[in-house]
Amino acid sequence: MTLRLAVCFLSLLCAADAQPAQKSGKEESKTASVEGVVVNALTKEPIRRAEISVIARKPGQQMGAGPAGSAVTDAEGKFRVTELEEGSYLITIRRTGFVSPRGGSLSSALNLQLKAGQELKGLKYALTPQAVISGRVLDDEGEPVQNANVMSMIQRSVRGKRLWMPSGPGAQTNDKGEFRLTNVPAGKYVLTVQLWQPPAAVEGRPGQAAMGYVTSYYPGVTDIAQATPVETTAGSESSGFDISLKKVPVFKIRGRALNAEGQPIKDFFAAVVPREQLSYGATGRMIQRREDGSFEIANVPSGSWVLQVGTGRGGPMSSTEQQSASTVVEVNGQDVDGVEVRVRPPATIQGNVLIEAAPEEQKNILSTFMVSLVPDGPSFTMGNQPSRVQPDGSFAIKSNTSGRYLFNAYSSSATALYLASVRVGNQEYLGKPVDLSAGAAGPVKIIFRGDGGRITGSIELPSEDKPPSNTLVVLIPADPELRNSFMGRSAHPVDQNGGFSFDNVRPGEYYVAAASGAQYNVTEEVEQEKEFESKAVKVRVTAGGSGTVQLEPIVVAER
Template sequence: MRLLALLLFPFLLAAQDNLCEVSGSVVNALTGEPIRHAQVTLRRIDTAPGATSSVATDSSGNFAATLEPGTYRISADHTGFIPAQLGARGPSKPSPPLVLTAGRKTTGQRINLYPQGVISGRIVDEDGEPVPNVDVQVSRLQYMAGRKQLSRSNSRMTNDLGEYRIFGLSPGRYYLNAVYRSDPTLAGEGQYVSTYYPRTPDPAAAAPLEIVPGSQLGNIDVTLVRIRTVTVKGRVISESGGGDIHMILSASNPLGAANENGRGAAVLPDGGFEFRNVIPGSYQLIAIQSAPGKAYSSRIPLQVGAGNIEGVVLTLHAPLNIAGEIKVEGETTENLSRTRIGLQPFDPGNIVVGPMPDLALKPDRTFLLPDLSAEHYRIVVNNLPDGFYVKSIRSAEVNVQLAGLDLTAGASSPLEIVLSPNAGALTGTVVDPRTQKPVTGGTVVLVPQDKERRTRESFYRTASTDLGGQYTFKNLIPGDYKAFCWDDVPYGSWMDPDFMTSQESRGTAISIPERTPQSLQLTLLTEQ
């Protein structure tokens, strides 16, 4: 037995030499005080699937772990704090990975946790009486296809005293609204409606609440707004006959208020439907039909005023089949078997029912998009070979690459998608002007300068810088761009004309020709 241990000893030493150690501390970012019993997670990201391990900090806020060599992301979490990653520039911010080398000890790694934000208050009626069981939501503005939309971050129900307390909030600007569930039997009477702080049913008029690390915003009270609601009645006509039909009334709110995303109504055997307690405003009226193995939809816009509406008629079109083919500009022997054709809603906020195809090409480079709802779509071409880009998409000689495939009026002509093998390319490095060092994990954005292309997200390109501050773009559509790399900016804000008004002059112009790779060195754009 002793001889066996002696024989194994060199191998045990070699195994230990192949491991690495990492240690550090977790502290309160505001006070510098150590945080004991914090959970530290170490996730390997250079293998798939990546191994994950966790350790807890001791009474002094310190942690240590022995790991296989590799590239890791290290994060920490503790009750009352916002989870954060090692090396992040702030709460909920990305961070560069940590590379651990065999046989080496990496020490002094400090993870800063910021205290959570809290918003609390009461929800009352016009007489100041508490209202229980109200869904109090906090939302933040985000960008979807270049449009600002409210996205719910957290919510809590009021108790019997009308009180709420929403915790775990990261720093940022929030909008609070109280969602009251109205009584559908009281149509035409004054109804409490979803009310934004301080007291408005219009999200565009809501007052923002600023949360900084450790904020405790109390007495954020909301008095519910009562509005006289109306009834909407109508009839749906189905072109395809059988199948269950359901109606949805979806608010066309430019901010995409979470509580107004949609409400449903049943359809009677004669096609009749009724919505009660409808707040005046702009809506999309949507009919959805379900049959075995199929579901599809149609819609019309609807403007609701101060009075009841009757006689609305919506025709539910039968599902459509759209054929198409792909052509390649010039001669090529490139294999397109991995290329796929798909559809997405033209308006990202729309509810579209039915298949959203993602199909491979047939050997002759044709395709068929089956059983489509009569809706408005954006055509997506994925998995192109390197060096290729989509040059045009046409239906009956009309370029639908920008305008989208609009099927709301019925059938469409076959699609012709033209690919070019002459895509552009761009590489470069981003440097932080404050330190003159390469920027790791920076987001580089190419903004098209063609006015029409700036309205479509697919014409923008983004890339992240690596550990050496380098970025790479392949398969670019040739044309004129401006390149940006911001210090900290919400994703998609570069599609917002209001945001770009102050940023346009900070970009670096670059013209991308066909086939000839370009190089561009950028400076990180910090806050002005």
């Protein structure tokens, strides 16, 4: 499997202390430049052909926007990027064979504040070599298993819940059952194996359950809590991790997919996922349609499952017109027959987006907004597509799937606004899920305002130190419901001087903390640290107000 390019970097080792020279009025309009070196974090040797991107951090700019400047390191690991306008920038680095910090998005790269005409020199970045994990997948008789999907899983906090999440894309086994996981950061992992098309279960004797393969974990268990962790170090290649698939008693779920009138659906897709899903990315056991509306899902072990049926042949999210419905199925040591899932027409939810207390230019951007429905937690959803807001602020969004959802609205042009309120009927649902199981809810009123507050500050470090490049300042609502919702937290990287700012902050109480560490999601993990209570600062943001804080970094440890 080819090595992936790792985006971002691990740590800023040093930065220039030079201040921009005094410029005349004419020279003030000159562009800025940055230069530095990229080295191997283990050997300290320069890294050649590392790709550097300098991306402008403009309010409302989408992640896909092109870089303001770029360069490739030379044989000495040096780079220089010129023609940069005054402003805030993010540096990202990628090089085959080196990994990014977990969660390596633009928010974990170094933030640079540049003045007109400034020449920022002496930047030094260290990239860590990838780790590799290899082994084999074997069946219960010791034979190699081809086309099994192997992933390394890591446990993380997500919206207040501890979930096992893939640390990378995984790898498929070859004809010898061999797998090779590359681009793995140093850390502890659980190896999991899934068979997308498991062989047919072996039928037992009369009165005995069939035996079939299910998701397994290294070294050969079916309960993730009993798995043996695999630990890697930077640049290491760990081999010999053979995973044995286990057969367990499995059963069948049989039933029919019906439309709202009780007629069989000819084109449909069905799947089951664990009701208490402990990880993202599990796809369950799936079957395609049968024209008489009947289905049979095999290889289902005992447990509580969510059976979901969607119209169409292509599987989840294959069509904007797809509809789906779900029901809970309990499998208790025997086949389950007679399950009926009735798929109803999509519910249309109508509402309006309003903009208040904002300049006129911000009030005229309603048609740039999109409204979406966000599942409340891990979900196997089908077909809920965002809706464009009309120039008068009205929108109509279809809910093709029953369940609990949060309303969200967003626009890349809303550079000076914050989401202030989401009202469904007469109740406030900002950060709260709405139950759409009974059909359409509403009317919905989503309000944005332009009188948000501002929080600025800096990191307290000894004068000779510089902030690590993976330091993020995290803004966490004190309100538990907002804290655990998808919109609850925001994070910004510190600049080369340890400074940071949050603009257009919704009025309310917040905790502000500086989190440092190569974690997948330090914005969630920082609250688990003992130092959080002593080093996080509680602030109250008022409409149009501003405040300044100084923070001590909290190192987020591995768990």
